[in-house]
Amino acid sequence: METVYDTAKLNQMILQTKAQQKADWDAIVAEIDEIKDNLRPINLIKNTVEEINESVGFKGSLAQSAISIGIGYLAKKFVIGKSDSKIKNIFGSLLQLVVTNLVSKKQETSHE
Structure with a gap:
């Protein structure tokens, strides 16, 4: 990871991390829904x-x-x-x- 000294860049990286977390969470939820459907x-x-x-x-x-x-x-x-x-x-x-x-x-x- 790079060292960030700029507040704007840090905020941008935080937003990117949050977006990645949301995408990962959505993928997990979709996988769980598919598993539940297969177990019916x-x-x-x-x-x-x-x-x-x-x-x-x-x-x-x-x-x-x-x-x-x-x-x-x-x-x-x-x-x-x-x-x-x-x-x-x-x-x-x-x-x-x-x-x-x-x-x-x-x-x-x-x-x-």
């Missing part, structure tokens, strides 16, 4: 399915459908679990349907 259950499921498809290389639509249905069922069990509540069961079924559709659409677009 639906994204964990989708990422897992993508990795399975890439490593195994499923080509048959029957296998893809079975995986989509299985992932949807696991999502329902993971989020809802065992419940006697009709509302929770309905929500779980809707969640299963949504996850199954999301997974199957993702598989269709990744193979085209």
Whole structure:
């Protein structure tokens, strides 16, 4: 670092340092937001399915459908679990349907 004797130059360097600190902080916040988004259950499921498809290389639509249905069922069990509540069961079924559709659409677009 250089020795600064001029007040104006020192103030300019302080402003530059503060700007760099803000840019670094914004980058950290953006990275944390991305990590939180990746840790959401639906994204964990989708990422897992993508990795399975890439490593195994499923080509048959029957296998893809079975995986989509299985992932949807696991999502329902993971989020809802065992419940006697009709509302929770309905929500779980809707969640299963949504996850199954999301997974199957993702598989269709990744193979085209």
